[in-house]
Amino acid sequence: MTQNDIKTWAECAPRLVAVAAGRDAADLVIRNGKWVNVHTREVLEGHDLAIADGRFAYCGPDASHCIGDKTEIIDADGQYMIPGLCDAHMHIESGMLTPAEFARAVAPHGTTSMFTDPHEIANVLGLEGVRLMHDEAMLQPVNIFTQMPSCAPSAPGLETTGFEITPEDVAEAMTWPGIIGLGEMMNFPGVVNGDPKMLAEIAATQRAGKTVGGHYASPDLGPAFHAYAAGGPADDHEGTCEADAIARTRQGMRHMMRLGSAWYDVESQITAVTEKGLDPRNFILCTDDCHSGTLVNDGHMNRVVRHAIECGCDPLIALQMATINTATHFGLERELGSIAPGRRADVILTSDLKTLPIHRVIARGHTVAFDGVMLATCPHLEWPDHARDTVHMGRALEDIDFRIKAPEGANSVTANVIGMVENQAPTRALEAKLAVKDGIVPVDPENDICQIALVERHQGTGGVVNAFVSGFGYTGKMAMASTVAHDSHHMIVVGTSHADMALAANRLQEVGGGVTVWKDGEEQALVELPIAGLMSDSPATEVAAKAEAMGKAMEACGCTLNNAYMQHSLLALVVIPELRISDLGLVDVRTFELTPLFKKENNNDS
Template sequence: MPQRPAPKPRPWSEMATELVDVATGRRPADLVVRNGRWVNVHSGEIVEGTDIAVVGGRFAYCGPDASHAVGEGTEVIDAGGRYLVPGLCDAHMHVESGMVTVTEFCRAVIPHGTTSMFIDPHEIANVLGLPGVRLMHDEALAMPVNVHVQMPSCVPSAPGLENAGAQLTVADVEEAMTWENIVGLGEVMNFPGVAANDPVMAGEIAATMRAGRTVGGHYASPDLGLPFHGYVAGGPEDDHEGTRAGDAIARVRQGMKAMLRLGSAWYDVAEQVKAVTESGVDPRNFILCTDDSHSGTLVNEGHMDRVVRHAIAQGLKPVTAIQMATLNTAQHFRLEREIGSIAPGRQADFLIVSDLPGMTIDAVYARGRLLAEKGRLAIDIPAYPYPPEAKNTVNLGKRLSAQDFDIEAPSGANEVRVRVIGVIENQAPTRALEADLPVEDGLVAMDRANDVCQIALVERHRGTGGVTNAFVSGFGYQEDCAIASSVAHDSHHIIVVGTNKQDMALAANRLAETGGGVVLFSKGRELALVEMPVAGLMSDERAEVVAEKAGRLVEAMRRMGCTLNNAYMQHSLLALVVIPELRISDVGLVDVRTFERVEVFV
């Protein structure tokens, strides 16, 4: 029978005398691991022949011989010369992108060595507001690993350019800063607002600073001139939106932490890590994260172990890459006395690793308890029930028809020039493209031969029946099809992309029936469906079940002609009106270079 997870250790201040007694041999440890190679992220070295002793979920002794800490009730493990690695930390991520709840996310990533996560639940905040944040905050507290929460800062992400299902205020941020598990302010996406001294952005940042918490950043612009300097001066302390080595260098020089992300669709580590490997910038201010990983990636490829492996493959020393996923993160969030290293007093979160460059994880311990072994959970994590009010959030206001996706051409036109959202492989930004499209019976037609199909955003929070129509390129669909998703960062209306308007209507209507998720139709047939009834963002099924359904979705998209890596993740970000260049929202097309609404027709 799997054992229940251990509670969070008592504070170091309350345990200091016990730790001293174990370290000096006056009382036995709960656990001793012998004959390990200590990956010491403080000194940047690997120390051979190390023993560690644990009591009450904290490290008490790390040294050459812990035999003095072994007593009658002590569990003794022989590491057999394998590496002792601190539990891995994900410095910036959104649980909702995994399509699962916090509980299921933990079940998926613990076997991959993740023992601390810093989550920004701004997806559920855009649907359910502050109560939604509280739901995930409380679920996080019930986990057997550290799931720290950052209070969402931008709901909606771009006021005036979109309407979300909720709105957060400075007062909401002030309240959240009093909650037990809030460690900071989530990514401040309204970077023009910070640079312009928007009172809401300035107020939220000030409230976070007064509480002594970390301010998360999101500067999604290549402009490193005065707007960038204004943003840094406004208070954000990190940024994960860089894509170039120069982006990382610029942020570190300004005192920020450069967060390098490898998610399911964001491959930003390889270029930016050159700041360290080629330019020699000090790695202590670089942090690894995932940002967005869907369930298929988590179950089949890994989590932070995948990111560390990738960083090592780019030329980082293994210890340096591990520092970027442990100690650097802990220091950034002012938690280095709790997590991020194997050292006395810290929580006993560690991995036993047989191959360091390959991050082959044989066992995962958190709070001194074995959680996973050889890729399988060794504990039971009970399901966390979400209340009925967190479900049934998809309200279209009417049943949609193919005509709702018509785009009428200017009177008398035989051809029109239109703006097109251009998807970029493996990156969050899009391109602002233009295309000449034919007009048929007064309606603008798609151009499948040149990979221009339709995109629509369907309002789903207030039942207005509103549909915004435009064009997108980059998915490569060759068949009659449509994919609809109620995950549409960050306002989370429904995004529909298709080559056939009948299928577009069927797909959107199907999500109203299921309470949310992602679905693919072709020629009137449903080919794949991932139900996500919790706020229209998360499934309440097991992660491996969701991963299997997501795999069928990806395969169906490929059969339709889509060759993009992780196309669903690209699809879900097409409404994110804080990342350049061109996006769609419920108010129309948005040029994020100027933060202005623009027309479909040029």
């Protein structure tokens, strides 16, 4: 059963009423379970659930009157019956997987509903890419709702993307069946300054009666933040501290706390609920970005809920934050997010509410996974050939393309350096004094400074922008390149060797996109991502194995950052402070202006 053919409540209502009254038999009855009711925040022991046409018909102490000769019966044997988990904000592309393979990876972990923003593919393939993601999502046995991307480019004037999204595109997408709202409004300066294009996209979404996603990636909680709140975003996930969480909920936003592969923002914010006592129904859990290794080895939304509980959150409140709160936020409280009559029959059987082992996953009334094994089929879309041909550098690169020339006559320079922050999306704007050798500024691995380059890959211009980055810890001669480069998705190359940087970049052009690690002139790891240079349609286990090899190769090059690949992929995200790189140069996101690589006052140091 797909989202296209699942019956609406109106279509099911006569039968649901008849089953609940005992005049008709249910398709499935789950007996003898502990009903976790997220509406009342209580656990009701010894209860049954009767399901018909993919929806709950009866939820109560005894469903024997709903059982007929052909009714399937599952004995919960005292296990907890909890609603299927919802991920309120995520990007499927970050898993390096297509929607079908992503669904196959996360359903065994109990995720039955996802609210996805495919703005990664929008930057590469435009509205067509969004439609392809939407259409494959609609085929899946779990619920995948699509948010129409709002910002491609994310920061107009500071980057060049493969395609641009217009207010007309947004208005068109709002008519598609699986579109649930507008994706995160990353151009927060545009909203703050009343940009007509951004406000038109928000207005088109609100006219369609759908939800506007937020993205306020600034620590400034003064007038700019209040202006952003007035601009219409209904939620935000970019907070990193308790003050952020409190400020957003006070302004009427739902505050989303994320635990992804590299974002650990729950612990620092959940105290707004556990200690300050704010109403938890205005807080939501999400992942934002999870790569395939995390999905296969650690989990998905079950991992986030467990973490919230470990941070001191009451298990029932944590479950509300991952179920009913999300459904209510997107206007789907009558459709999903709880175990109650009329809702889609998405339910998990688990033996413990704190550690949350996922024993059985039922989606729309059918068992889709059992003890970690996916049982349901996840249909693939036929992706067009041009979606697999998106890496256009225009030419083969050479080591000379990565040499950074010093200002004329300089013996040393003071450079602006991108500083990594482990487990967080923001970077730091650092400065470093670097030597000059034969007119070239080399890297300084001893002080943890290596080179970063952004290679244009959409229009085949052959353009390369070079700068410096600190925090990876790379040593020796190495390079790592990726065509996953949020959000413009050009190619990011980080390394200590110009020759290896050229080899890595050329390799990705050869294979049509992905991630590669080189050391001493030899390839150490490769993850092929042929669809838009962002995703693979191979099984998650295969992609995760290659991603694990990539991580080990990075470690062999000296990197010790947690989930460093995710940090690497965000170095071009020019809407999150403080310093980023784009195809137009180095970007100071504190001021949303291009900034020079070298400080002028130090150009003639001797």
